[in-house]
Amino acid sequence: MDTSGKSISHTGDITLGRLLELTAANHDLPLVFSYEGRAIKSGYHVTEVKAGHFSALDCGANPEAWAEIFVQLWDVDERDRTHMTAGKFSAIVRKVSQHVRLPAEAKLTFEVSDGMRPMQLFCADEPSTSEGVLAVTLVPRAASCKPRDRWLAERSAEEVQCRGHSVSNACCE
Template identity: 65%
Template structure:
């Protein structure tokens, strides 16, 4: 299994710009998204690409702002269709940019439905090139507590600084 991004294929929440960068130069390979343990059907469509600017207040009363890009996938089977080529996916996104400003660094969310089940939100992992196709795993986008997430990130940063290579005279991990 070859990761297009040099092995970081487990990283979630990639941006649109990063996804497009990873797909550059692989225009003829089929692009297969996976969600709920299954690949999308070969006739899937991109039914909508939209960009949003959001502002809110988190559960700790902290103001939050962010940009997000949503790509809606309609997971349907169509006669004689193969999975969309990466070049076509990139061309669709480029076409959208002619009408809508897309921030390449914005959070990327996939909205997926088969037209029967309700639409669900997913984040994407890094693309993986395997057996001549580009595979992108989509995982459900969970809710989170931003104050807790920030606290955990700070604690993890402290642990790395503290328990990394110790400086002479450091009482940290003595």
Template identity: 60%
Template sequence: MLSPDNRKITLAIDPSDLTIGDLLDALAAYQDKPLVFRYDGRPVKPGYHVTEVKAGQFSALDCGANPESWSEIFVQLWDVDEGGPVHMPAGRFAAIIRKVADHVALDQSARLTFEVSDGIRPMELHRSTQPRLVGGTVEVELSPRPASCKPRDRWLEEQKQADASCCSSASGKACCA
């Protein structure tokens, strides 16, 4: 099934996903605070490295034969203990991203994905939450990025919007529930 006008569908970012712009904006107030990424119920080791930042433009065909396109930024974290007794300051992380942006076009509104590995286990894909100040550190919780069926996700969103408009008092209709 193609979009009604046979054009690619640009994916909207899941509201629970953070963009690189969101992350950098949130970190701006905490330049000197240690930045701690958490995944699998634990923090990354103090010596973690940002080993790669890459930007991609993707075109695909989903399982409903709909053409899709989106931008995504991948930040690769190497979870090792080689950098000293404290975590990288948020300002250093932001400087790494800015340096990448000097050489690679980074869409500030692109979906952000973290690739995390300790160098032994395979890389895992994660999405992130909004940073929060916990004690004297800035913490970013990473959770596994789940697979999804985009046609089903769009249908569910349409149903949610239809239910909301049907049940609003402004619609003048009886509640659908």
């Protein structure tokens, strides 16, 4: 694990299993989420953890299916409270998993609200340790076109594999 204070990656889509792996490795550290350029308030609550199993057709009429875990964070201040530890967060998720199937490979979506503003959807970057906390940056979850995303991924893979060189796929024609 990188402890330099820099995020290992900026994928914006870690899985539940990866987050639990990192909270286990940093059990006693405060778990501090940040979004919109600021840290979540120290009295925040995990108000809900829910699993969704989705089936859909994308914009190219391709069938899609995926599991997604939603973690709802209530961004509030409460007197004398500090940020919960990574261990407490893990314990909450373990408690939920006794009643709800939470696939480790599921995509994570964070629902965040202060109770006044509408709920916002975020995905999480790879957590990092910095200044004695396990920090998780939440990034707005953007819409995407799955057929386009697949095409771009395939094109990128073709460029890397083309005759063992990193060049455009034009050389393979």
